Amino acid sequence: MTSYIVRRLLLGSMTLLFITFFVYGLIRMMPGDPVLVKLESVDPGRNMRAEDIERMREEFGLNLPWYQAYFKWLAKAAQGDLGSSLTHHAAVAKVIGQRVGPTLLLTISSLLISYLLAIPLGLYSTARSGKPDERAVSVLLYMLYSLPAFVAALGLQVLFSIKLKGTRFELPLFGMTSDNYSELSFVQQFSDLFCHSLLPVACFTYGALAFYSRFIRANMEEVIRQDYIRTARAKGVGSRSILLHHAFRNTLIPLVTMIGLELPALLSGSIILEQIFSWPGMGKLFFESIRMRDYPTTMGLVLLFSVLTLIGQLLADILYAVVDPRVTYH
Amino acid sequence: MPTTSPPVKTTLPRSPGFWVETWRRFRRRKLAMAAFVYVAFMGLVALFSPAIVGTKPLVCSYKGNLYFPALGYFYSKWEHPIFLIDRFRGVYPANLTKKDPESWAYWPLVYQDPYRRVRANEWPDLPANPARDTGSPSRYNWFGTTRSGVDVFAQMVHGTRTAMLVGFVSMGIASVIGIVVGSLAGYFGSWVDMLLSRLIELVMCVPPLVLILALIAILERPTIWHLMAVLGFTRWTGIARLMRGEFIRLREADFVMAARALGVPWYRVMYRHVFRNSLAPVLVPITFGIASAILLESGLSFLGFGTPPPNPSWGALLDAGRSNLNMWWLVLFPGLAIFFTVLAYNLVGEGLQEATDPRLRQAK
Numbered sequence: 001m002t003s004y005i006v007r008r009l010l011l012g013s014m015t016l017l018f019i020t021f022f023v024y025g026l027i028r029m030m031p032g033d034p035v036l037v038k039l040e041s042v043d044p045g046r047n048m049r050a051e052d053i054e055r056m057r058e059e060f061g062l063n064l065p066w067y068q069a070y071f072k073w074l075a076k077a078a079q080g081d082l083g084s085s086l087t088h089h090a091a092v093a094k095v096i097g098q099r100v101g102p103t104l105l106l107t108i109s110s111l112l113i114s115y116l117l118a119i120p121l122g123l124y125s126t127a128r129s130g131k132p133d134e135r136a137v138s139v140l141l142y143m144l145y146s147l148p149a150f151v152a153a154l155g156l157q158v159l160f161s162i163k164l165k166g167t168r169f170e171l172p173l174f175g176m177t178s179d180n181y182s183e184l185s186f187v188q189q190f191s192d193l194f195c196h197s198l199l200p201v202a203c204f205t206y207g208a209l210a211f212y213s214r215f216i217r218a219n220m221e222e223v224i225r226q227d228y229i230r231t232a233r234a235k236g237v238g239s240r241s242i243l244l245h246h247a248f249r250n251t252l253i254p255l256v257t258m259i260g261l262e263l264p265a266l267l268s269g270s271i272i273l274e275q276i277f278s279w280p281g282m283g284k285l286f287f288e289s290i291r292m293r294d295y296p297t298t299m300g301l302v303l304l305f306s307v308l309t310l311i312g313q314l315l316a317d318i319l320y321a322v323v324d325p326r327v328t329y330h
Numbered sequence: 331m332p333t334t335s336p337p338v339k340t341t342l343p344r345s346p347g348f349w350v351e352t353w354r355r356f357r358r359r360k361l362a363m364a365a366f367v368y369v370a371f372m373g374l375v376a377l378f379s380p381a382i383v384g385t386k387p388l389v390c391s392y393k394g395n396l397y398f399p400a401l402g403y404f405y406s407k408w409e410h411p412i413f414l415i416d417r418f419r420g421v422y423p424a425n426l427t428k429k430d431p432e433s434w435a436y437w438p439l440v441y442q443d444p445y446r447r448v449r450a451n452e453w454p455d456l457p458a459n460p461a462r463d464t465g466s467p468s469r470y471n472w473f474g475t476t477r478s479g480v481d482v483f484a485q486m487v488h489g490t491r492t493a494m495l496v497g498f499v500s501m502g503i504a505s506v507i508g509i510v511v512g513s514l515a516g517y518f519g520s521w522v523d524m525l526l527s528r529l530i531e532l533v534m535c536v537p538p539l540v541l542i543l544a545l546i547a548i549l550e551r552p553t554i555w556h557l558m559a560v561l562g563f564t565r566w567t568g569i570a571r572l573m574r575g576e577f578i579r580l581r582e583a584d585f586v587m588a589a590r591a592l593g594v595p596w597y598r599v600m601y602r603h604v605f606r607n608s609l610a611p612v613l614v615p616i617t618f619g620i621a622s623a624i625l626l627e628s629g630l631s632f633l634g635f636g637t638p639p640p641n642p643s644w645g646a647l648l649d650a651g652r653s654n655l656n657m658w659w660l661v662l663f664p665g666l667a668i669f670f671t672v673l674a675y676n677l678v679g680e681g682l683q684e685a686t687d688p689r690l691r692q693a694k
Binding site for chain 1: 669
């Protein structure tokens, strides 16, 4: 097991090198210059002197060819220095750190809600398999699963922020907090945050909910055909007990490994959803940094996402061996 | 005295082939079948979009010659330059009769244009399209109009072409790459597998939207074809992994061993013996892939990274709706179109999965 993990980690770091090299080349080839993009955003009318532009380019390491700049970036990143953001005037690590919280607020609450609802739903649809009510629930879940999140988000915005404007059910259109957030009392702050996060959390949750409950149901369907379930039934165990203790416990294996694969999504958030709701999270940061040609921030985020993906895959494989004694790695 | 009857020569009925069997099982599932019909219908809408709604005649006789100006909606060069030379400026009905009284034309079912605002008196009894945010659905503009007065129904019908094209072309590219990479890795194993598996991992590790946004940002002026290529070059990993698994499983099968023992060359073994047997499981992710490609295209258009503006796209309409939320028709109709299309492809994929999976077959 240990040698397996070490081997995977070594392979993973190789993969990481390739990814960062590839992406660095890619983003340096994008047309547009961060210095010029920045100048335009600060003051469109003002003309900078050529030597000022040159000085700024040197400051950002833009005068080197990209492969040299890559190794410079790599050497610094290996020491834990991701450089400083071109647009936010702060260290990349700090900028990312500020955005982690809002994204986690969305993803963790959505993960909890979807797991809490998906398990009973999955069990319910297994128990009532084939009955009309189960068919209705399954069709509904399938439709939710196919409903694109950005369509749902826009629909909810039209409904709750435009059509229900002025009623008790009106919800804020976007943003994480109101403008007067700092003046509110603690309870008011909490309710303000709650109202702002209702729509984004709903959009994050429903797809995952449909996916997990279908996943649980599919696994349960496979398990309840096994011989040991028939044995349990033959010796007279009640159907509730069979479902919970004999069948469900065995479907936990794939469910647990899923958590590993969820890890990157937890931190990366969603580019489109955060953009729609102007939620100051990781996805929005990424979108902005690509648009502004903010190379250090983009690279820092790509590095973070790739590391998380690799760790998540490794974690899934390890968890698989931990929960299922039949699986061993050499 | 026992008589031995002469051996009766019976010809067994030919057992149904794999695809016939699959089709028969697929047809039994009503929901999947309905979805399949919907997908076929969408394909027809895409194919005949200029005949359904447009401002260019399908066929017209002009100065003694026959022309097909509606083909210009597929590719602008297919619209005969004579109409440019004669300064039609895209407005056909009045110009045709004015410049050649003898001319005749067959028109699309609905006179509206996906690219420009239809003005008053262009078509008998058709008022000018309302602009700003007053263009709610009416009997002239069934799905309303955008801020600039372009008909939404026309954009949706012509957007079907974009959606279908993106789905099929990008997944076609992805399937070819995925099948080639996966089968090479699975068949040869050892260092080939090692290298190709790392490549698959590499592409999988970069979040898809990250890769796509970066690739599109490189291009100065991305067209719909660039977008399809980018989607195709990033969405093949799932297919490759599945194909690799199938090849590893079938590589050791007896019939493959027999073929190899007979001296069949490797490429023939791969194609005739292994590939054809592993095609069924790959069809399922390809169908789901079409759904996700359509979703990604509309998502990218929504972010403003999609097809360039004059190209009608459901995602671009949604994007317009996002900045004008009180124009609900800009959200509802394209949203429903994307939803139903994605749902239909998912249902078809699901139906295929159940029709081709031998484990589920025995259970029934």
